[in-house]
Amino acid sequence: MSFTVAIVGRPNVGKSTLFNRLVGKKLALVDDTPGVTRDRRPGDAKLIDLRFTIIDTAGLEETGPDTLEGRMRAQTEAAIDEADLTLFVVDAKSGLTPLDKTFGELLRRSGKPVVLVANKSEARGSDGGFYDAFTLGLGEPCPISAEHGQGMIDLRDAIVAAIGEERAFPEEIDEAVTNVSVAPGSLEEGDEEEEPDYDETKPLRVAIVGRPNAGKSTLINRFLGEDRLLTGPEAGITRDSISVEWDWRGRTIKMFDTAGMRRKAKVQEKLEKLSVADALRAIRFAETVVIVFDATIPFEKQDLQIADLVLREGRAAVLAFNKWDLVEDPQAVLADLREKTERLLPQARGIRAVPISGQTGYGLDKLMQNIIDTDRVWNRRISTAKLNRWLEHQQIQHPPPAVSGRRIKLKYMTQVKARPPAFMVSCTRADALPESYVRYLTNGLRNDFQLPGVPIRIHFKASDNPFENRKKKR
Numbered sequence: 001m002s003f004t005v006a007i008v009g010r011p012n013v014g015k016s017t018l019f020n021r022l023v024g025k026k027l028a029l030v031d032d033t034p035g036v037t038r039d040r041r042p043g044d045a046k047l048i049d050l051r052f053t054i055i056d057t058a059g060l061e062e063t064g065p066d067t068l069e070g071r072m073r074a075q076t077e078a079a080i081d082e083a084d085l086t087l088f089v090v091d092a093k094s095g096l097t098p099l100d101k102t103f104g105e106l107l108r109r110s111g112k113p114v115v116l117v118a119n120k121s122e123a124r125g126s127d128g129g130f131y132d133a134f135t136l137g138l139g140e141p142c143p144i145s146a147e148h149g150q151g152m153i154d155l156r157d158a159i160v161a162a163i164g165e166e167r168a169f170p171e172e173i174d175e176a177v178t179n180v181s182v183a184p185g186s187l188e189e190g191d192e193e194e195e196p197d198y199d200e201t202k203p204l205r206v207a208i209v210g211r212p213n214a215g216k217s218t219l220i221n222r223f224l225g226e227d228r229l230l231t232g233p234e235a236g237i238t239r240d241s242i243s244v245e246w247d248w249r250g251r252t253i254k255m256f257d258t259a260g261m262r263r264k265a266k267v268q269e270k271l272e273k274l275s276v277a278d279a280l281r282a283i284r285f286a287e288t289v290v291i292v293f294d295a296t297i298p299f300e301k302q303d304l305q306i307a308d309l310v311l312r313e314g315r316a317a318v319l320a321f322n323k324w325d326l327v328e329d330p331q332a333v334l335a336d337l338r339e340k341t342e343r344l345l346p347q348a349r350g351i352r353a354v355p356i357s358g359q360t361g362y363g364l365d366k367l368m369q370n371i372i373d374t375d376r377v378w379n380r381r382i383s384t385a386k387l388n389r390w391l392e393h394q395q396i397q398h399p400p401p402a403v404s405g406r407r408i409k410l411k412y413m414t415q416v417k418a419r420p421p422a423f424m425v426s427c428t429r430a431d432a433l434p435e436s437y438v439r440y441l442t443n444g445l446r447n448d449f450q451l452p453g454v455p456i457r458i459h460f461k462a463s464d465n466p467f468e469n470r471k472k473k474r
Helices: 015-023 068-082 098-110 127-136 152-163 173-194 216-224 271-286 302-311 329-345 364-378 384-397 434-450
Strands: 002-007 041-047 050-056 085-091 112-119 202-209 243-250 251-257 288-294 318-324 353-355 409-415 422-426 457-462
Touching: 002 015, 002 068, 041 152, 050 152, 050 457, 068 173, 085 098, 085 152, 085 216, 085 364, 085 422, 098 112, 098 127, 112 127, 112 318, 202 216, 202 271, 202 302, 202 364, 216 243, 216 251, 216 353, 216 364, 271 302, 288 302, 288 364, 288 457, 302 318, 318 364, 318 457, 329 353, 384 434, 434 457
Parallel strands: 002 050, 002 085, 085 112, 202 251, 202 288, 288 318, 318 353, 422 457
Antiparallel strands: 041 050, 243 251, 409 422
């Protein structure tokens, strides 16, 4: 991207709506409630012929640095420092407030180019608010409607005038960025068809999920070595699923911080429902999911439901027992957690579990190594010849049961896909095969082909009878 733009303004002026309009997707949560956005969220923006990086920020408020709103303001100020240009959004419908004037002065002192944006200019009676915006001393306001997409050409012209033609239209296109957008799809296809070996250079998508206040954002901040995400003692601070990129031992990791997921019965507010839906999208987009448990109160019912959801989605899962620095007897607690993991998560036998502390950094390297190892298992492919030899051996050891006096025969087996490993077995009377024998085959695959901790799916297909539709000869 040629330059970076930050969207700032007081709460509820339409910053996230404008962000979604510029990136062309509904990435940021939008609601009538003020203060929905809390963390700064980057995205790739397209405006007519402009290409740039856009950063959505929390609403600016005057408050103490120790409060949640104060920490949100610190995140916004960090985005202003990072950006080359600032879009200062005001609400033309409701007019200027003293808060707008305060932050207009702050942006003037920053010394960076500012484009004043008068949003909601399509509303009746917005002319007064538009002309009031001149009093901020930031130049002529650009009237737009982020909701309806009006005024985007004028906004484009204002950005080009503020940033300059050379920055807006660089002569050389960054080929490396172009290649990144193409590579993941082609690598995934290669993993499944042409290149069965694990590709250790492919960027890895990791989602961090768990109950509220389990320490997910603190964990990611420790990985990054900076206060990139908003944290604090309050539960439910994170609302949007925020993605961050960093390198671990030469490999690109794209990590998604998600909102804490409470029991469905307790989720009543519309905003929390949107946050949970955003977290579920992050799980589906990710390859490996780290389920963060609070080590002081592990294996709550909601923890198990989240783990079951991740496994049903077919993701590779790793358990992280966070807040290990608060555990008094680590050896006894670790033995108890291992026993409960095997007993309470039988659908992912052998799942990797790592004690960590996002506050101190304990166990983070081990957690990352387990994430890589689990992703390698999740991508594993097994040859058809090995599978059929294994299937024959399994039937000799434990033949399928006879149902209604008729024996079920398993004829042929092949792996139809990886990510997660899925297999197809051709057999007779597929609908009559008992669930207990399916579990026997699943556990056998897991043990004999080293597939611990990942979902395994086996589909049974009845072979066609060539004589089924022939008429009986008289």
